[in-house]
Amino acid sequence: GQQLNQSPQSMFIQEGEDVSMNCTSSSIFNTWLWYKQDPGEGPVLLIALYKAGELTSNGRLTAQFGITRKDSFLNISASIPSDVGIYFCAGYTNAGKSTFGDGTTLTVKP
């Protein structure tokens, strides 16, 4: 099946810094989704990307759907303590298959 390689696995940053994480695959995806999960909770959708090259923002978050359709990145600007959590990318193919990345654990030091 499709695999998503998400990196980095974890990040420790200072409050106010910008963050960048990405997902890559050898497979092509139709849709990329980015989620945030707090400990002991279900994921919450942050951004959905439907078209290659698409750049979408949601507040301090910006995500892009790679031109090759095999990658996506998520940026968080001016991080704050409540950004702490695990960020997952998820891809969806034409064949109706979905795959989640392994997650990036973000720690923000005040």
Next chain:
Amino acid sequence: GAVVSQHPSWVICKSGTSVKIECRSLDFQATTMFWYRQFPKQSLMLMATSNEGSKATYEQGVEKDKFLINHASLTLSTLTVTSAHPEDSSFYICSGGQDFYEQYFGPGTRLTVT
């Protein structure tokens, strides 16, 4: 809006017993419900997709006789783990929505099998 609840939030059961987890969409009708399991510090793995009134579609490698899914109404789906074993211990998360692009996740159920 778009709230999904799960019950129980955590459960401990003995090996060999069965446990049922409920997933409810509280303020919308979920045409489709998804069930995932998540091991500590790992990603979500889709177990099955269910549409109201029809049989669930299981992902490869997921035993349908072990993980029984019922989606009897547009607001309720249940996952029953039958004859549970310690290796079934995990975090089970459901989601509901129209399709994969628009799914709202529940808070998860922590299952521990002793």
